[in-house]
Amino acid sequence: MAASIRPRLISRLAVVTGGGSGIGRAVCQxxxxxxxxxxxxxxxxxxxNQTLENLSRDHKGQExxxxxxxxxxxSSVENLLNSIQRRYFQPPSVCVNAAGITQxxxxxxxxxxxxxxxxxxxxKGTFLITQAFSRAMVAAGAPKGSIVTVGSIVGxxxxxxxxxxxxxxxxxxxxxxxxxxxxxxxxxxCNCVLPGFITTPMTDKVPEKVISRITSLVPLGRMGDxxxxxxxxxxxxxxxxxxxTGSCIEVTGGLFMG
Numbered sequence: 204m205a206a207s208i209r210p211r212l213i214s215r216l217a218v219v220t221g222g223g224s225g226i227g228r229a230v231c232q233x234x235x236x237x238x239x240x241x242x243x244x245x246x247x248x249x250x251x252n253q254t255l256e257n258l259s260r261d262h263k264g265q266e267x268x269x270x271x272x273x274x275x276x277x278s279s280v281e282n283l284l285n286s287i288q289r290r291y292f293q294p295p296s297v298c299v300n301a302a303g304i305t306q307x308x309x310x311x312x313x314x315x316x317x318x319x320x321x322x323x324x325x326x327k328g329t330f331l332i333t334q335a336f337s338r339a340m341v342a343a344g345a346p347k348g349s350i351v352t353v354g355s356i357v358g359x360x361x362x363x364x365x366x367x368x369x370x371x372x373x374x375x376x377x378x379x380x381x382x383x384x385x386x387x388x389x390x391x392x393c394n395c396v397l398p399g400f401i402t403t404p405m406t407d408k409v410p411e412k413v414i415s416r417i418t419s420l421v422p423l424g425r426m427g428d429x430x431x432x433x434x435x436x437x438x439x440x441x442x443x444x445x446x447x448t449g450s451c452i453e454v455t456g457g458l459f460m461g
Contacts, residue, residue, distance in 0.1 A: 210238035211441035218242040218287060218295040220274055220332055221302030223250025225403035226353060228257075229429035230299050233437045235262040242287050242295060244272045245302070274302045274328030280335050294339035297440045300329045300352045300375075305405055307364045318367040325371035326378070333382055333393070341389045348391040349440045352379045353432070354451065356399045360459050372397075376451050383449030392448040394439045399455025401427040422457030 217234045221227035223245030231241050235258050243258070245251040251269040258267050268290055272283040288294060303325045306317035329352050340348040357365055358372025376395050383393040400406065400417050406426070409417075418425060432454050438444055439452070453460075 213238035227301035
């Protein structure tokens with residue numbers, strides 16, 4: 204999806220969780236290139252500040268901020284929302300849920316703690332962010348809003364060693380579709396992006412021979428780039444997708460199609 208000639212998100216305020224690295228950082232950069240002011244939210248303030256430095260260098264004149272958040276905890280999510288509203292006097296009209304973790308292990312060996320941890324961040328965290336920011340949008344009477352969740356293709360097809368991650372991302376899809384049905388009457392659209400195998404800090408831990416085997420299964424013959432996921436997020440955040448809600452869009456290079 205090529206960038207439009209005219210930026211599509213001028214004067215829009217956007218929050219991106221997990222904005223300190225990987226897909227989240229790419230989303231921040233893309234939304235800023237479309238004219239949005241960004242709240243880079245991450246558990247690591249250091250990583251978020253690195254994203255902010257890039258935005259300040261590449262997109263001068265826009266007002267961005269960094270905020271610390273642990274999406275697994277309601278109090279942290281509420282503090283994030285309050286800090287944004289104190290700074291900008293309004294809630295964001297664009298919210299991208301990109302925070303996520305993995306704790307991979309075979310089903311027969313997986314610890315309950317590792318299952319709970321992944322579900323708490325990936326699924327509960329998406330719920331807490333979506334609930335808090337949609338409430339704020341409704342209370343502010345915003346004429347339109349866009350919530351984008353970042354799921355995963357493995358939430359649709361499963362993956363060896365990722366029972367916890369697959370379950371959490373399948374839940375993100377169901378949550379997104381339900382939120383779309385409930386929030387449409389307030390002018391808030393909710394959509395989910397399903398990345399395939401994307402080059403991120405998560406995949407940096409995967410052995411090279413495994414990467415080669417995965418790449419051989421992708422019809423386009425390569426891993427995806429975070430910017431390619433960010434392109435779809437920007438489209439869903441913009442008015443170019445005004446008649447799209449409750450959708451789950453695959454960004455997989457054709458992996459598992461059909």
